[in-house]
Amino acid sequence: MSKKKFSVNGNLKDSLNTVKFLTERKQFINSAAAVLPKRTDDFGVNKVAKSLHPKEQKLIISRIEEHSNIAKSYYFKSEAAPLAYFKAGQYLTFRLEIGNSVVTRSYSIASSPASALNGEYQITVKRINDGFVSDYILDNWSVGDKVTAYAPEGNMTYNPLRDAKNIVAIAGGSGITPFLSLARAIDQGNEDCSLTLLYGCRTSDEILFKAELDSLSEKNEKINVIYVLSHSDEEGYEKGFVGADIIRKYAPEGNYSIFVCGPGGMYKFLEAELPKLEKERKYIRFEVFSSGKKTQEDAKEYSITVINRGNESVIKASSNETVLCAFERAGIEVPARCHTGECGFCRSKLVSGKVYIPEGEDRRRIADMQFNFIHPCCCYPESDLVIRIN
Ligand code: FES
Structure with missing residues (x-):
């Protein structure tokens, strides 16, 4: 009797490997210790990492200083944990709820890094024409108010390995x-x-x-x-x-x-x-902290269908404002920090439609460009859009 040759094609091989992997995984789970390992939060190194990079910081405005009617400096203390340390040149991003909008804005830290160790940050906000968030801060923030900021970030810091002395x-x-x-x-x-x-x-x-x-x-x-x-x-x-x-x-x-x-x-x-x-x-x-606006004589209005965890909503957008501005105005919260296309926090999928990205502001990775991911903080709508934000 002749022997039949049996060959395993790629798909079948993958399936067999998966079954083997799942069986082994089950064996590992069954043989695991009954006692859970110690939480890594208790490790010293993780405590330090957490204090340097907290998810967010709850701050209290401790004093306000006026600068001849054009700007104000705000000083902050921490509500609980010590303030996260920073390098001179970094910025803080604040999260604000203004009416129905949820916005984030970044302000460079004016105080020295040593002041953070002494429990204080300082930022300075200047009044600008049509500055939605800056004007809100200048007109509303008072001593004793509680605000939320994320950890300090930014690359405009002196690094002896990279920069001239x-x-x-x-x-x-x-x-x-x-x-x-x-x-x-x-x-x-x-x-x-x-x-x-x-x-x-x-x-x-x-x-x-x-x-x-x-x-x-x-x-x-x-x-x-x-x-x-x-x-x-x-x-x-x-x-x-x-x-x-x-x-x-x-x-x-x-x-x-x-x-x-x-x-x-x-x-x-x-x-x-x-x-x-x-x-x-x-x-x-x-x-460069962008206001998210450009001036164009006849701004056009478009709609954006936003897909957020499977739910769809339709919002209005202007060709004069970034897609992120349209989200903020509609109260749709997208993680955002730099507002200049650099940090990648706001990365979202452009499912359909066309956006304009000003020259020099496209800081996406090549893979993101290829698969149509955009940074809404520096994209302006040029047609109706469909965007998935997570
Ligand atoms: S907020 Fe940083 S890339 Fe958009």
């Missing part, structure tokens, strides 16, 4: 705060770099923290502060905008890194100016 910081408006934190940290001996701060404002009245910046610049040779006014001829200040010429004039000898924090307009201006310095891209870093 001299930092040229370009600040615009309230974008001064991460550099105030850095200047304070340098002065306290907690950062080993030097700082040349080019601070652009429209007029001298808009300069925030001038007395402290002048004092730091005077007493610490590692800190140099230059003010640049765009709408005033006052004596004692540079005039115009911070561009390649002013950077060349004040940058230290040798190599330096450039850090930028300010409004979108400044970012656009520098995009054309910085290439004139012929610096390697790795020595230039931006922190």
Whole structure:
């Protein structure tokens, strides 16, 4: 009798392997110890990790400081656990409920990292035209109020392995705060770099923290502060905008890194100016907190069908606002931190439709692009959309 040849194809092999795996798994479960292992939360290393990266922080506003009617500094204490530590240049993201909207907004931490160890954070909020969240904070937050923030995050920090030892910081408006934190940290001996701060404002009245910046610049040779006014001829200040010429004039000898924090307009201006310095891209870093708006003469209205854990809802969206803004307005909560496309927290699946992503703001991974995942914080609708948010 001839023997029959028997071959196992790929699918059958997979099924047999699965059955084998499940049988073994069952045996392991049956032979497991009756007593549960100790919770890893009790391990020292996990306690430290948790305090450095808490899921969220419950904060209380301990004091408020006015800055000539244009901005306010808010100081926070922790309601319970110690404050999470941070590096100078990082930001805090706050979660707010405003009417029916649930929004998150990020603000750079102005205080020095040492202040977190002493139980205090400081942020500074400036009034901006049509600033939905900033204006809400300025008009509503009071001493004693409780607010929710996530752990400090952000990459615009000095890292000796990556950055030159001299930092040229370009600040615009309230974008001064991460550099105030850095200047304070340098002065306290907690950062080993030097700082040349080019601070652009429209007029001298808009300069925030001038007395402290002048004092730091005077007493610490590692800190140099230059003010640049765009709408005033006052004596004692540079005039115009911070561009390649002013950077060349004040940058230290040798190599330096450039850090930028300010409004979108400044970012656009520098995009054309910085290439004139012929610096390697790795020595230039931006922190731009977007308002989620663009100006377009005839904004169009679209609908977004949002799929959230199997449930569908339809919301309205404008071509002038990011998809994340539309979610927030409709009270749909999507995890979000940076609002610049960088952190990936808001990552969602674009099931159908077309979105516009401004040049330079598409920071998705290649795999995400391929499978149509988007960062709603920097996408603007260009048609009706269907989006799955989890
Ligand atoms: S909030 Fe960070 S990528 Fe959208």
